[in-house]
Amino acid sequence: MAVPAIELRGVTTRFGHIVANKNVDLVVNRGEILAILGENGSGKTTLMNMISGIYYPDEGQIFIDGKETQIRSPKDAFDHKIGMIHQHFKLIDLFSATENIILGINDGKKYNLKEAGKQVREITDRYGFVLDPQKKIYDMSVSEKQTVEIIKVLYRGADILILDEPTAVLTPQETEKLFAVLRRMREDGKSIIIITHKLHEVLSLSDRVSVLRKGEYIATVNTAETDESQLTEMMVGKKISLNIERSDPKEPTDRLEVRGVSCEDNMGVRVLEDVTFTARGGEILGIAGIAGSGQRELLEAIAGLQNTSTGDILYHNPDDGQTVDLRHKTPTEIRELGVRLSFVPEDRLGMGLVGNMDIIDNMMLRSYKKGKSVFLARKEPRGLAEKIINELEVVTPGATTPVRRLSGGNVQKVLVGREIASHPKVLMAAYPVRGLDINSSYLIYNLLTRQKEGGTAVVFVGEDLDVLIELCDRILVLNSGRITGILDARETTKEEIGLLMTKTDRGTEGNADAHR
Amino acid sequence: MHIVKRDQMEWYKSWLIRAAAIVAALIVCALVTVILTHKDPIKVYATMFSGAFGTPRRIWNLLQNIAMLLCISLAVTPAFKMKFWNIGAEGQVLVGGLATAACMILFGGKIPNALLILVLVIASILAGAIWAVIPALFKAKWNTNETLFTLMMNYVGIQLVSYFSMYWEAQKGSGQIGIINQSTRDGWLPTIGKYEYLLNIIIVAVVTILMYIYLKYSKHGYEISVVGESQNTARYIGVNVKKVIIRTMILSGAVCGIAGFLLVSGTNHTINTTTADGRGFTAIMVSWLAKFNPLFMVLTSFLLVFLQKGANEIATVFGLNKSFSDILTGIILFFIIGCEFFINYKLVFRHSHKEVK
Numbered sequence: 001m002a003v004p005a006i007e008l009r010g011v012t013t014r015f016g017h018i019v020a021n022k023n024v025d026l027v028v029n030r031g032e033i034l035a036i037l038g039e040n041g042s043g044k045t046t047l048m049n050m051i052s053g054i055y056y057p058d059e060g061q062i063f064i065d066g067k068e069t070q071i072r073s074p075k076d077a078f079d080h081k082i083g084m085i086h087q088h089f090k091l092i093d094l095f096s097a098t099e100n101i102i103l104g105i106n107d108g109k110k111y112n113l114k115e116a117g118k119q120v121r122e123i124t125d126r127y128g129f130v131l132d133p134q135k136k137i138y139d140m141s142v143s144e145k146q147t148v149e150i151i152k153v154l155y156r157g158a159d160i161l162i163l164d165e166p167t168a169v170l171t172p173q174e175t176e177k178l179f180a181v182l183r184r185m186r187e188d189g190k191s192i193i194i195i196t197h198k199l200h201e202v203l204s205l206s207d208r209v210s211v212l213r214k215g216e217y218i219a220t221v222n223t224a225e226t227d228e229s230q231l232t233e234m235m236v237g238k239k240i241s242l243n244i245e246r247s248d249p250k251e252p253t254d255r256l257e258v259r260g261v262s263c264e265d266n267m268g269v270r271v272l273e274d275v276t277f278t279a280r281g282g283e284i285l286g287i288a289g290i291a292g293s294g295q296r297e298l299l300e301a302i303a304g305l306q307n308t309s310t311g312d313i314l315y316h317n318p319d320d321g322q323t324v325d326l327r328h329k330t331p332t333e334i335r336e337l338g339v340r341l342s343f344v345p346e347d348r349l350g351m352g353l354v355g356n357m358d359i360i361d362n363m364m365l366r367s368y369k370k371g372k373s374v375f376l377a378r379k380e381p382r383g384l385a386e387k388i389i390n391e392l393e394v395v396t397p398g399a400t401t402p403v404r405r406l407s408g409g410n411v412q413k414v415l416v417g418r419e420i421a422s423h424p425k426v427l428m429a430a431y432p433v434r435g436l437d438i439n440s441s442y443l444i445y446n447l448l449t450r451q452k453e454g455g456t457a458v459v460f461v462g463e464d465l466d467v468l469i470e471l472c473d474r475i476l477v478l479n480s481g482r483i484t485g486i487l488d489a490r491e492t493t494k495e496e497i498g499l500l501m502t503k504t505d506r507g508t509e510g511n512a513d514a515h516r
Numbered sequence: 517m518h519i520v521k522r523d524q525m526e527w528y529k530s531w532l533i534r535a536a537a538i539v540a541a542l543i544v545c546a547l548v549t550v551i552l553t554h555k556d557p558i559k560v561y562a563t564m565f566s567g568a569f570g571t572p573r574r575i576w577n578l579l580q581n582i583a584m585l586l587c588i589s590l591a592v593t594p595a596f597k598m599k600f601w602n603i604g605a606e607g608q609v610l611v612g613g614l615a616t617a618a619c620m621i622l623f624g625g626k627i628p629n630a631l632l633i634l635v636l637v638i639a640s641i642l643a644g645a646i647w648a649v650i651p652a653l654f655k656a657k658w659n660t661n662e663t664l665f666t667l668m669m670n671y672v673g674i675q676l677v678s679y680f681s682m683y684w685e686a687q688k689g690s691g692q693i694g695i696i697n698q699s700t701r702d703g704w705l706p707t708i709g710k711y712e713y714l715l716n717i718i719i720v721a722v723v724t725i726l727m728y729i730y731l732k733y734s735k736h737g738y739e740i741s742v743v744g745e746s747q748n749t750a751r752y753i754g755v756n757v758k759k760v761i762i763r764t765m766i767l768s769g770a771v772c773g774i775a776g777f778l779l780v781s782g783t784n785h786t787i788n789t790t791t792a793d794g795r796g797f798t799a800i801m802v803s804w805l806a807k808f809n810p811l812f813m814v815l816t817s818f819l820l821v822f823l824q825k826g827a828n829e830i831a832t833v834f835g836l837n838k839s840f841s842d843i844l845t846g847i848i849l850f851f852i853i854g855c856e857f858f859i860n861y862k863l864v865f866r867h868s869h870k871e872v873k
Contacts, residue, residue, distance in 0.1 A: 305751055331754035343752070351748040357741065365753045368738055375733050 011060030035206035043215040052084035053077035083153030172498040252280035255457035261311030286472030294481035342424035355404030388417035409440030537855035567829020580713040589802035591771035604666025606796025607673030612776025615643035624702035644773020652765035656758035705782035
């Protein structure tokens with residue numbers, strides 16, 4: 001058998017008392033795609049950071065081409081032809097692709113942008129990337145930026161590429177293109193490690209899968225010999241069913257009517273343009289779109305946190321049949337109008353909760369103003385905190401623990417629990433499962449479904465199209481602040497949504513790229 | 517070796533570390549003393565102690581100084597908790613004191629003393645509050661930088677005081693107001709029995725408790741915490757952030773005004789540009805060291821006043837330069853503030869690689 005490109009033996013890393021990686025063994029061969037699969041917080045990224053020189057293992061050994069090697073810095077990693085593409089891009093906006101690619105290279109050669117541009121072109125042609133080397137980063141889409149990051153690594157001669165959740169920010173079409181490129185690299189003899197928690201990607205792309213769970217190495221299996229349920233079981237540690245129960249909407253009634261809403265950000269750039277839709281009680285309305293297409297602004301406009309320049313936001317109160325306009329109202333005024341609107345914002349600890357306050361005080365955020373007393377009443381919030389801890393199985397030392405000490409999933413349970421506790425008639429949730437493990441994610445899906453069954457109009461902003469299709473009743477697609485379609489979730493496909501997400505006036509961006 | 521963040525430490529362990537820091541600081545101070553001055557460090561410490569506690573008069577002085585520093589620390593705390601960097605306490609205290617002095621001069625002997633005291637209190641609170649609310653209004657309206665603004669307001673306050681020192685100067689050319697109403701004692705804060713400063717101390721004790729309750733149990737205090745932690749969260753729950761900023765700065769300035777009143781009417785019975793004596797800045801340290809908890813501030817202000825008094829005494833008794841006492845104070849503060857690092861973080865030494873079989 002050939003000598004593996006990289007081999008890890010007994011690698012352990014600790015952060016304080018937290019063990020991020022425990023005794024991990026891993027083998028990566030030449031010319032293969034290895035998927036590292038695990039839930040959020042299972043130590044995938046930490047492990048890869050160890051190979052790319054960002055962290056240094058507390059214990060264990062790393063072998064490259066059979067030789068024990070110390071990787072002490074990213075530079076060491078490059079010397080061993082290892083390159084990592086991080087989840088968050090590290091590019092300079094004002095520079096062109098080529099300038100970013102050669103940035104920081106110190107090989108003693110003369111700075112020659114033309115020569116470098118030629119080499120970049122060679123790389124793009126070889127693997128079938130679509131990239132204009134002269135284009136500035138600020139003009140680029142997320143997927144183009146990612147391409148720059150990958151070429152940056154290849155330009156430095158990497159033979160081993162590590163990609164950290166590369167598809168998280170891509171549309172289905174872009175993902176397919178990326179996978180095609182990765183397959184070509186594999187044929188070229190490169191080793192590719194891809195970190196992911198999406199099972200179908202693992203199955204369609206990789207040769208072998210290594211599974212991590214809570215920092216521990218579980219096993220490596222050949223992709224051809226496994227299936228989704230086995231992988232899930234390895235990842236979670238027990239058998240779970242991954243089905244969202246979707247009931248048919250019962251007598252959906254119009255609850256929230258958004259009519260022709262436009263708004264600008266504080267730089268004067270239009271972020272929402274003539275947005276019109278209706279959210280119905282008893283229904284989950286999904287909102288799909290590339291990150292930053294106006295999802296946040298739309299929800300904040302409804303919640304009274306974002307100024308709008310035109311349009312109306314009408315709320316039909318099911319209790320008294322009255323209709324009120326929420327536009328230009330503050331959150332307090334909206335509440336005083338008797339509108340039962342709950343909002344789970346994207347930024348949990350920066351907006352929905354106060355990280356340094358305990359669970360009780362965070363419960364109080366929504367209710368502290370009640371009553372005439374100048375003093376706070378902590379009794380009710382305490383009861384609510386305890387109720388949420390019990391019912392949603394929040395793992396916490398107690399109700400007086402600051403929420404920033406809780407894990408991501410538990411933080412989200414606290415937030416969603418509080419927002420649901422006020423029996424909302426409209427419930428808006430932005431990326432409510434981002435960063436959550438599988439169990440917590442399904443708990444949140446079920447909570448949303450239960451709200452819908454109780455007659456609430458649920459608005460769900462999501463990024464995983466598979467989930468949107470399974471969970472929602474209708475899906476609204478936002479594209480640069482405009483609605484490009486409202487689809488029946490039971491009828492539509494990922495591809496259809498993906499096209500609407502990237503469609504431009506000139507046709508689809510995907511086609512434009514392909515013809516260039 | 518690398519630095520690792522700790523989990524929450526049990527309270528007794530963190531106090532143990534703080535105590536150890538003080539002991540370590542005293543040892544280092546002793547070494548420095550021996551090396552630089554060849555004096556017996558034990559004697560130096562004894563002098564320090566007697567400088568603070570030596571006589572009943574010194575103890576009263578110590579308590580009075582603690583009360584004043586504490587009062588100003590309490591004043592800046594709500595602003596700091598809101599992450600509004602009010603470094604203008606010095607000026608707010610001075611204009612509060614100036615308002616007191618002005619009313620004592622203008623109304624002394626013309627209205628009954630009890631009424632005069634009431635006027636003094638109101639005038640000083642108003643003056644302090646106005647001085648503090650100006651930067652707050654600018655911040656709320658135009659998002660100006662409050663650090664620079666409040667700092668600048670200090671200098672305006674100081675200049676005002678020196679102008680009125682000339683205006684009301686007791687003897688021509690002295691530029692000093694002198695003791696106001698020395699014979700009639702009009703507008704002087706009454707003394708309880710023979711204890712000159714007792715009323716000051718009681719007033720500050722009451723303010724301390726009120727501030728503690730305000731910050732911890734009132735809706736206003738809760739809003740201050742939310743705004744300080746995250747303005748986005750505050751907006752999200754419908755708190756009017758501008759209103760909270762303005763309201764809190766009025767409170768902060770008002771308490772500074774009270775401190776000015778206590779300094780002029782209750783202590784010095786005069787005013788000059790050094791009446792606040794840098795306490796407006798020291799108060800920031802007191803407040804931070806106590807992590808904005810008014811009850812802990814009693815301890816931290818005690819510590820700082822004790823160090824200052826003791827160090828001054830050393831300088832006088834041993835005939836040392838005033839700078840030497842500053843060196844000692846500096847060393848002790850360095851250790852006390854530095855030990856917080858070890859409460860929040862720990863150092864971990866990396867082991868050499870274990871062989872894996």
